[in-house]
Amino acid sequence: MTDNKEKIIEIKNLKKHFETPQGSVRAVDDISFDIYRGETFGLVGESGCGKSTLIRTILRLLPPTSGEIWFNGRDIAPLHRKRDLKPLRKEMSLVFQNPHSSLNPRMTVYDTLARPFRIHGITKTKEETTIEIVKVLKTMGLQAEHMIRFPHELSGGQKQRIAVARALAVEPDVIFLDEPTSALDVSVQTKILKLLEATKEERQLTYFYISHDINLIRVVSDRIAVMYLGKIVEIGKTPLIFGEPQHPYTVGLFKSVPIPDPDRKIGEMSLQGEVPSPVNPPQGCNFNPRCPHAMDICRKEEPELKTTEDGRQIACHLYNR
Numbered sequence: 001m002t003d004n005k006e007k008i009i010e011i012k013n014l015k016k017h018f019e020t021p022q023g024s025v026r027a028v029d030d031i032s033f034d035i036y037r038g039e040t041f042g043l044v045g046e047s048g049c050g051k052s053t054l055i056r057t058i059l060r061l062l063p064p065t066s067g068e069i070w071f072n073g074r075d076i077a078p079l080h081r082k083r084d085l086k087p088l089r090k091e092m093s094l095v096f097q098n099p100h101s102s103l104n105p106r107m108t109v110y111d112t113l114a115r116p117f118r119i120h121g122i123t124k125t126k127e128e129t130t131i132e133i134v135k136v137l138k139t140m141g142l143q144a145e146h147m148i149r150f151p152h153e154l155s156g157g158q159k160q161r162i163a164v165a166r167a168l169a170v171e172p173d174v175i176f177l178d179e180p181t182s183a184l185d186v187s188v189q190t191k192i193l194k195l196l197e198a199t200k201e202e203r204q205l206t207y208f209y210i211s212h213d214i215n216l217i218r219v220v221s222d223r224i225a226v227m228y229l230g231k232i233v234e235i236g237k238t239p240l241i242f243g244e245p246q247h248p249y250t251v252g253l254f255k256s257v258p259i260p261d262p263d264r265k266i267g268e269m270s271l272q273g274e275v276p277s278p279v280n281p282p283q284g285c286n287f288n289p290r291c292p293h294a295m296d297i298c299r300k301e302e303p304e305l306k307t308t309e310d311g312r313q314i315a316c317h318l319y320n321r
């Protein structure tokens with residue numbers, strides 16, 4: 001847990017809309033929040049809520065529709081030339097969800113890991129590259145002998161360690177982890193999460209996890225944000241949000257997580273109704289058709305994300321009156 005208040009990323013009114021024959025899909029719809037240097041930030045929400053689009057827009061793998069993305073004190077939203085974006089690939093890296101498809105099956109571990117060193121000019125000779133590869137493999141609990149292997153010769157856990165090693169190779173400031181362990185079994189998940197935690201301390205990294213796995217986010221994150229239909233609805237320190245969730249969506253989302261509790265009533269188990277189409281979201285608060293507390297104002301006015309007395313931010317008319 002970090003109490004550092006130096007902002008490494010500041011997102012201001014970020015939007016990412018996609019034009020489709022059905023209309024404009026508002027995958028990221030006017031989002032603002034900060035990430036502090038050295039923290040582990042977790043973003044949760046149901047599949048399709050816009051989590052992956054949000055991080056790909058922050059990473060500038062996708063151009064934003066509008067808004068600002070301040071990274072290390074510079075707005076990177078307007079950048080579009082390849083040569084301006086290239087340094088970002090070194091400063092922020094991404095670990096994909098599925099290690100089975102994120103590694104090139106025709107490349108050895110050596111070639112996969114040598115690429116970022118070469119592209120960013122971190123090493124000058126083959127010898128230097130090999131030394132760095134061995135170091136990064138060691139960080140992820142692997143040996144030099146893994147260098148000559150192809151992905152099909154590795155287990156799922158080893159593949160994901162290679163994917164993390166590739167993200168670490170460029171010595172980034174921030175690593176984005178998109179469902180990093182969802183393709184792995186539980187014992188392998190635990191090992192990878194421990195390695196990630198140890199590496200974070202050692203290299204003073206900032207982590208940004210996204211997952212639909214609420215228990216994973218609860219365990220790893222210092223602060224969390226809850227996303228629904230392209231918007232952040234609640235954000236704050238993890239013990240606060242998990243100890244006392246307040247936004248009706250957060251409450252419903254957490255209740256839908258299977259936990260062994262014989263006193264829990266069946267009716268409390270899950271969110272009601274379907275997620276509306278992001279092409280045609282409801283007027284006012286976009287959660288109103290599913291919200292058990294919806295009021296007239298909720299169908300007319302969109303609630304703003306406001307800070308409450310306990311320090312969390314919440315976008316709900318119940319708390320913003």
Ligand code: SF4
Nearest residue numbers: 285288291298316317
């Ligand atoms: Fe429910 Fe209204 Fe709050 Fe939206 S603003 S979550 S509809 S109470």
